[in-house]
Amino acid sequence: MAGVIAATCAFVTLNVAAPKVLGDATDVVVEGVVGGSFNQEKLAALLAAVSVMYLGASVFSWVQGTLTAVAVQRLGYGLRASVEEKLHVLPSGHFDEQHRGDVLSRATNDVDNIAQALNQLLNQLILSLLMLSGALAMMLWLSPVLALIALISVPVSTLITVLVARKSSAHFSGQWASTGELHAQLEEFFTGHEVVKAFGRQEAATARFKAGNDKLCRASARAQYVSGAVQPLMVFVSNLNYIAVAVVGALQVLAGAMTIGGLQAFIQFSRLFSQPMGQIGGMLTLMQSCLVSAGRVFELLDVPEIPPETPPETPPEMPTGMPTGMLTGAARGTAPAPAVAAPAAGPAAASGPAAAAGASSAGRVAFEHVSFGYDPDSPVVQDLCFAVEPGQTVAIVGQTGAGKTTVVNLLMRFYEPDSGRITVDGQDTAELNRDELRSNFGTVLQDSWLFTGTIRDNIEYGRPGADDAAVTAAAQASHVDQFVRALPGGYATMLGNDGDSLSRGQRQLISIARAQLAGRNILVLDEATSSVDSRTEVQIRHAMHRLRQGRTSFVIAHRLSTVRDADLILVMDQGRIVEQGTHQQLINRGGLYRKLYEAQFARREQPKRAQEPGQ
Structure with a gap:
């Protein structure tokens, strides 16, 4: 994760610096057009620098994605191992009360969902937050007035995200709970398929599965519908922000407060600022789904375990040739239990070869x-x-x-x-x-x-x-x-x-x-x-x-x-x-x-x- 953050910082630095250099190149072109000639060497150097920056950004983006995949897969590996270890220390009564299909769904589907969601979230979320910070710093440097206009979209976007998150969380809970129930039904039908066929209950089993499948489909559709409303709303707010920045920026250029290259760079920075806002809103679906799956996995991991072993007291030294059963009786002051000699090994041995x-x-x-x-x-x-x-x-x-x-x-x-x-x-x-x-x-x-x-x-x-x-x-x-x-x-x-x-x-x-x-x-x-x-x-x-x-x-x-x-x-x-x-x-x-x-x-x-x- 340290490597992911380092690679993301390098990517963001190059991505944020490139628009400023490109704006300077635009100013060189404008000066040349207005003055009748422009500095070709300077323009070539600036364009070469921009090319190198974008190439470097691509390399660091690849490094970030690779390291994120490694980190997430190790996390999924650790979660599956934790679930498997947990199953060994759960009391027998827990298995009597739970559907095996639901437990399996938590250990497989929910863990996979966490891994897939985190793979995208870690890639996009860290990048979006750093890009947001870098773009905001550059906008404040270029034009504090336009930066304040761009910042108006932040509270609006935050309010939209919070309201939608409240609505979608319950639907995602229903989605993954229904997934577990459906897997429990499938497990029952698979293990009891002979009984189902013997009593001619295939249609009833199909109807029960259809009801569970419909329930899952409705819960999933509602979750996706509600959470999916975030990104269009964020794009709408972003476009309004873009219009305001373009109009006010044009007025500042006419007033001589900004150059055309500076306005061009600012508009690019505003896009770099608003784009992460939309991405963060769009990640709400993944966040909610990941949190619900994590809750189901950790609910299993938090189930009370079998009481820990009590360290036995150190027994007295056992005399040579004394059976374990006799030792215990002697240690307690009771008559020793008679030991039974192990039967002879061999194919015909009554008690087996072992x-x-x-x-x-x-x-x-x-x-x-x-x-x-x-x-x-x-x-x-x-x-x-x-x-x-x-x-x-x-x-x-x-x-x-x-x-x-x-x-x-x-x-x-x-x-x-x-x-x-x-x-x-x-x-x-x-x-x-x-x-x-x-x-x-x-x-x-x-x-x-x-x-x-x-x-x-x-x-x-x-x-x-x-x-x-x-x-x-x-x-x-x-x-x-x-x-x-x-x-x-x-x-x-x-x-x-x-x-x-x-x-x-x-x-x-x-x-x-x-x-x-x-x-x-x-x-x-x-x-x-x-x-x-x-x-x-x-x-x-x-x-x-x-x-x-x-x-x-x-x-x-x-x-x-x-x-x-x-x-x-x-x-x-x-x-x-x-x-x-x-x-x-x-x-x-x-x-x-x-x-x-x-x-x-x-x-x-x-x-x-x-x-x-x-x-």
């Missing part, structure tokens, strides 16, 4: 009177109390909305408890760095998101840099290898659009292979067998059984067939744990779990039992 890459956590997890709610008056989970020993599998079941997923979100610190505490190996998770805490977890979610890239890339996402043998071993343990080798591209098969070319079950198996390769000590399996056929469900159950061996596992499922072998089953209802125990204990108790179980399996098992021999 077990050695697992985190240092032994895997004991405890919830101590934990409560949480998005709204303080409406808790989602209340007074959760349970403990899971290393290597155990805990299943969380219950009806929809019971708070099952919230439990693991609290465990992984996507949300912070309102009261109580959660410990991993005796260490309060609130005292751990979030990234460090989450490095202990492998996750298989209900929606198995796959990234654009090859199948190998998606498996390797669990442990970047893993070699082919480790990736293949994880795929074999997860029943992925058999269907991948049947594909023409094998592991190099490209996936896009969340892996739509694969079935839901195949995508889920790849996500299990990803967790298998990661080799984490604590697993979170969220509805991992939902929406798949029976054969694939069996494969997923086998793959998850291998994955869970030797690891502490949290399984969330509606299908109770996947949790009957769990070491501990938590039955949740309306945010509370109403029952806990093993499958057989809960069946014998005859409570909510038994009702859920009978609702799913009683009708299936009765016909099978009737066909068993000897009954």
Whole structure:
């Protein structure tokens, strides 16, 4: 920017000086005509000087434009980077409340609009202000009387600009808000296009899009119409000013107060003065649009972030060979949690080939009177109390909305408890760095998101840099290898659009292979067998059984067939744990779990039992 200002100053200096030299050349010509002969050498020198000045002005104008483009692109780069960094530190609740399309519009459209507007504004605004100042100084030098006449246009132009700015600001706000809403609609239609077509709602979707598009068009047209009125009004004021200067200047020439060359130079300076005034007025549209987009971007950047990490206290020196989980217990004066040995690596290893890459956590997890709610008056989970020993599998079941997923979100610190505490190996998770805490977890979610890239890339996402043998071993343990080798591209098969070319079950198996390769000590399996056929469900159950061996596992499922072998089953209802125990204990108790179980399996098992021999 310092280079931009320096180049602009040089450009303005040459542009302002040239009319004065050209006026002197005119006076030389007039003197020659009146006197019968003129100084050709002086005229040639003046014209050569003017040519050099305009050439130099062109060079500095190019330098100014180049440096401005560099500065603006770096600014846009910085804004996009800031938005991307912000998205990583926003609380999960923010994404639950916002349309993804609107957030994307702020990160792309609004940032691009800021960059494009600033590219023009910095070029023109600095130039216009300096040109205005230089032209005014020269006019005051040549004729203070004419300069005062020219200055009359300043308050008039300022008043026009302020009045129009007030009117157009609201319309620009509506324009960019409508742009965000339209992008949100497009994002919904794109991700849900199968549902739209399945229910025959294409016409309704088109009508909704048309309404949003019409709203955007009206807001944009109003903003451009109102702000566009500035420049014609400024040109009108400038022309009136030009007429006044020409008439009064001619009278001064007749009175002998000015030379013809001086009047010519003054008229050029008045144009140099009025032209920036019109340009500044014309830049109002860009200014308003840029300010509104900047407001939307900074509104996103100003959203409250996840509370900063609390620096953990320095732990005592760990004795050689002592597991991390035991250290924490010893530091707190409690019994150390037993550590689980990492399973052996290899293609046939139950816990996957990356077990050695697992985190240092032994895997004991405890919830101590934990409560949480998005709204303080409406808790989602209340007074959760349970403990899971290393290597155990805990299943969380219950009806929809019971708070099952919230439990693991609290465990992984996507949300912070309102009261109580959660410990991993005796260490309060609130005292751990979030990234460090989450490095202990492998996750298989209900929606198995796959990234654009090859199948190998998606498996390797669990442990970047893993070699082919480790990736293949994880795929074999997860029943992925058999269907991948049947594909023409094998592991190099490209996936896009969340892996739509694969079935839901195949995508889920790849996500299990990803967790298998990661080799984490604590697993979170969220509805991992939902929406798949029976054969694939069996494969997923086998793959998850291998994955869970030797690891502490949290399984969330509606299908109770996947949790009957769990070491501990938590039955949740309306945010509370109403029952806990093993499958057989809960069946014998005859409570909510038994009702859920009978609702799913009683009708299936009765016909099978009737066909068993000897009954």
